[in-house]
Amino acid sequence: MWENLDFGQAIEYAADPYASIRAWKNETGKKVVGSTLADVPEEVIYAFDILPVTLLGTHKPLRKAPSLLPDNACSLARSNLELALTYENDLFDGFVLPQVCDTTQHMCDIWRINFPDTYVESILLPRQVDRQSARYWVKEETMRLISSLSQWTGKSITPDDLKRSVAIHNENKRLLSELYQIKRRHPETITNKQLFSLLKLSMQVDKKELNESLKKIRDGLKSHSDGRNHVPVVLTGITCDPLEIFDLFDEIELNVVADTLVTGSRNLQGIVDEDKSDLVEALMERHFRRGFFSPIHDDVFKNVEALKALYKEYSAKAVVYVHIEFCESEEYDVPDLKVAMKKEGIPFHMLVTEYQTLSLSHVRTRLHAFFESLRESGR
Amino acid sequence: MSDKMSSKDLSKKITKEYMDEAFHAHDLGKMVGYTTAVSPVELFVAHDIIPIYPENHAVACLSGRMGTELSLATESMGYTSHLCAYARSDLGYRKTGKTATGGIPDPDLLLACNAQCFTLTKWFQVLARKGNVPMFVWDTPEYIKDKKAREEIIKYCVMQLREMIAWMEEVTKRKFDYDRLKEVMKYSAESSLLYKKFLDMAQYKPSPISIFDALIGMAIAVYRRGTQECVEYYQTLVDECQAKVDRGIGVLKNEKYRLYWENLPVWFKFSDHAKLLGSYGGVILTSLYVHAWSLEFDLDKDPLLAMAEQYASVFSNSTIEDRADMAVDLFKRYDMNGMIMFMNRSCKAVSFAVPSLRDILVKRTGIPALVFESDMGDPRFYSETQIRTRIEAYFETLDRLRL
Numbered sequence: 001m002w003e004n005l006d007f008g009q010a011i012e013y014a015a016d017p018y019a020s021i022r023a024w025k026n027e028t029g030k031k032v033v034g035s036t037l038a039d040v041p042e043e044v045i046y047a048f049d050i051l052p053v054t055l056l057g058t059h060k061p062l063r064k065a066p067s068l069l070p071d072n073a074c075s076l077a078r079s080n081l082e083l084a085l086t087y088e089n090d091l092f093d094g095f096v097l098p099q100v101c102d103t104t105q106h107m108c109d110i111w112r113i114n115f116p117d118t119y120v121e122s123i124l125l126p127r128q129v130d131r132q133s134a135r136y137w138v139k140e141e142t143m144r145l146i147s148s149l150s151q152w153t154g155k156s157i158t159p160d161d162l163k164r165s166v167a168i169h170n171e172n173k174r175l176l177s178e179l180y181q182i183k184r185r186h187p188e189t190i191t192n193k194q195l196f197s198l199l200k201l202s203m204q205v206d207k208k209e210l211n212e213s214l215k216k217i218r219d220g221l222k223s224h225s226d227g228r229n230h231v232p233v234v235l236t237g238i239t240c241d242p243l244e245i246f247d248l249f250d251e252i253e254l255n256v257v258a259d260t261l262v263t264g265s266r267n268l269q270g271i272v273d274e275d276k277s278d279l280v281e282a283l284m285e286r287h288f289r290r291g292f293f294s295p296i297h298d299d300v301f302k303n304v305e306a307l308k309a310l311y312k313e314y315s316a317k318a319v320v321y322v323h324i325e326f327c328e329s330e331e332y333d334v335p336d337l338k339v340a341m342k343k344e345g346i347p348f349h350m351l352v353t354e355y356q357t358l359s360l361s362h363v364r365t366r367l368h369a370f371f372e373s374l375r376e377s378g379r
Numbered sequence: 380m381s382d383k384m385s386s387k388d389l390s391k392k393i394t395k396e397y398m399d400e401a402f403h404a405h406d407l408g409k410m411v412g413y414t415t416a417v418s419p420v421e422l423f424v425a426h427d428i429i430p431i432y433p434e435n436h437a438v439a440c441l442s443g444r445m446g447t448e449l450s451l452a453t454e455s456m457g458y459t460s461h462l463c464a465y466a467r468s469d470l471g472y473r474k475t476g477k478t479a480t481g482g483i484p485d486p487d488l489l490l491a492c493n494a495q496c497f498t499l500t501k502w503f504q505v506l507a508r509k510g511n512v513p514m515f516v517w518d519t520p521e522y523i524k525d526k527k528a529r530e531e532i533i534k535y536c537v538m539q540l541r542e543m544i545a546w547m548e549e550v551t552k553r554k555f556d557y558d559r560l561k562e563v564m565k566y567s568a569e570s571s572l573l574y575k576k577f578l579d580m581a582q583y584k585p586s587p588i589s590i591f592d593a594l595i596g597m598a599i600a601v602y603r604r605g606t607q608e609c610v611e612y613y614q615t616l617v618d619e620c621q622a623k624v625d626r627g628i629g630v631l632k633n634e635k636y637r638l639y640w641e642n643l644p645v646w647f648k649f650s651d652h653a654k655l656l657g658s659y660g661g662v663i664l665t666s667l668y669v670h671a672w673s674l675e676f677d678l679d680k681d682p683l684l685a686m687a688e689q690y691a692s693v694f695s696n697s698t699i700e701d702r703a704d705m706a707v708d709l710f711k712r713y714d715m716n717g718m719i720m721f722m723n724r725s726c727k728a729v730s731f732a733v734p735s736l737r738d739i740l741v742k743r744t745g746i747p748a749l750v751f752e753s754d755m756g757d758p759r760f761y762s763e764t765q766i767r768t769r770i771e772a773y774f775e776t777l778d779r780l781r782l
């Protein structure tokens with residue numbers, strides 16, 4: 001299904017992968033499990049021969065979700081709920097849902113109540129990552145997930161199953177990192193839209209198949225210029241949706257050279273040490289190699305420091321922050337982040353997204369204005 | 380302390396002495412630790428760290444109708460009006476210095492516990508950055524129904540309490556005294572039981588207390604848990620209520636509707652709501668929120684375990700189904716026949732459960748619910764006529780059902 005995609009098809013699937021997942025499911029007879037952001041150890045789900053799919057919202061209208069989750073909940077949560085309740089409600093065999101903030105904590109309960117006959121498991125990963133106990137807890141929760149999936153499927157997994165799964169996931173991350181590196185240097189070879197579509201699709205479809213496409217795409221690339229006309233920028237936030245935003249970036253020749261997006265580089269940081277004999281331990285260790293995620297408590301200056309470092313390392317010209325409206329977590333971060341960026345002399349542009357009502361023309365106008373003034377100021 | 384003092388005077392005295400001590404903490408060689416209303420504050424008390432609750436200070440400011448003014452000051456710094464009104468009030472206070480009280484001292488350290496909400500962690504992070512102050516998050520995963528998972532959650536929570544002790548020792552450069560903790564826990568256990576007894580006075584008919592009494596009465600349980608004066612205060616309060624019960628004195632002479640309230644109160648409408656509901660013969664008796672401090676510590680257990688078990692299983696960290704069970708228990712025990720469910724824009728931790736909770740409670744009790752949306756502290760989000768009309772209509776419905 002996904003082993004022979006070119007860029008065009010990848011973009012198409014990334015915009016709406018669900019029809020292809022449904023076809024894949026019919027074809028293979030395998031189970032599909034949905035999750036929300038972030039950090040669900042998908043390698044574990046995959047080891048059970050189940051397809052883990054990260055739900056990343058929908059731009060379709062909300063019907064059932066508003067009566068369950070009020071309008072001051074973020075649109076990512078509301079639209080994920082809608083997706084599962086209305087648009088794709090026959091697709092998922094089960095759900096493994098993480099709790100990262102007040103919204104997601106309630107979502108797990110709401111989900112369970114509204115899917116009484118479906119497998120719904122919460123994964124309670126730590127909401128602090130600055131102490132030893134968090135390491136203990138990630139391991140405990142990973143083991144609880146394994147035993148919960150075993151109970152549900154009536155199957156158990158061997159260390160080899162997990163090893164194979166980890167290898168596929170690692171390969172996916174390595175291939176994407178490779179493509180990112182090419183795009184960083186040669187933005188005319190891979191556009192922002194193309195790269196971020198691949199990143200998104202990788203969180204939703206069978207990575208074993210997709211890896212084949214990624215290899216072919218990589219091998220077929222013809223290097224163009226060194227992107228001298230492009231403005232290098234660092235992207236930050238949780239996720240950047242819809243993918244059309246990347247069209248706007250391409251239109252004004254921005255080159256996303258680095259990011260701290262949860263659906264971007266933070267995901268790629270999740271490579272697991274395949275050589276470790278205890279892979280659950282290895283999965284735990286990688287949890288702590290990932291970067292900043294707003295709702296999870298860590299060093300309170302971590303995000304600022306990470307952005308400063310990336311800005312410098314890649315000689316970026318600006319930081320673009322993608323904010324999901326009503327994400328309370330981000331709303332507590334933004335003012336300090338703005339001040340810190342200003343103090344460092346880092347141009348900072350904030351984009352506010354909303355899954356149902358986003359006006360791309362408004363985003364375009366603001367982006368144009370920001371980067372025009374940046375260019376004029378000769379930076 | 381004189382046992383002749385009324386609970387009201389006692390509360391004033393305790394609060395004054397507490398705040399005086401907090402403002403002079405450094406002169407007394409002590410530190411000020413900010414913490415969250417639901418938190419293992421016993422560890423602070425046992426370690427002579429003076430606990431300060433920015434939430435309590437915010438309540439005073441919001442009740443004093445300063446919500447909009449302080450929020451606007453916060454918004455001028457780039458924060459949105461979607462945040463919890465406590466945080467907006469607090470950050471606004473820090474910017475303007477405006478307060479309905481004498482303010483609160485700045486923190487030397489911060490403790491956030493997410494059994495209550497996750498918002499507090501983010502709010503305290505802002506304060507941690509502002510003052511470059513050390514911060515500890517006690518992470519309490521949702522107390523899901525699975526028995527084995529619960530055991531593991533408690534284990535993880537206890538592990539973190541040990542880390543917290545080590546952290547306090549490092550910050551204060553003083554050794555933690557476990558014997559002192561046992562003593563503090565004794566007071567905490569005793570006062571919590573008395574507090575519960577006070578809340579349960581609402582079982583009597585007519586009820587000698589309404590939720591508004593409970594909301595005033597809970598303050599000492601929140602900020603003076605673990606002290607002897609806290610025990611004395613609740614003993615006095617219980618005795619006063621019992622005297623009312625003995626004389627058949629109720630909040631209302633003609634108590635017609637005994638109501639359940641979901642969520643925090645609308646702080647700036649506190650007495651208006653009591654009067655309005657009273658005019659229909661309605662008295663709000665209780666909520667899950669006020670019961671958050673009805674803790675039942677098992678003193679035979681290791682204090683850290685006893686704390687973890689109580690705090691991790693508080694209503695705000697329980698599943699919606701468990702919250703419903705807790706509420707149904709209150710409906711039965713207090714014999715309530717109405718419910719008002721407030722969708723509080725400020726508090727996602729409580730409010731996002733409301734639609735599902737309403738469905739379950741209406742189904743299980745057969746009692747209709749009034750749901751209204753507003754904000755607990757910011758009058759900009761309060762529509763007087765709309766809410767009044769809905770309350771009137773609700774009582775008409777209840778009247779009809781009684782006929």
Ligand code: SF4
Pocket residue numbers: 037074075076077100101102103104238295324326327328329330
């Ligand atoms: S972290 Fe933010 S974006 Fe994610 S679910 Fe919570 S509120 Fe929504």
Ligand code: SF4
Pocket residue numbers: 434463464465466495496497498499643725726727728729
């Ligand atoms: S009102 Fe709700 S969101 Fe605000 S601090 Fe309290 S529990 Fe947290």
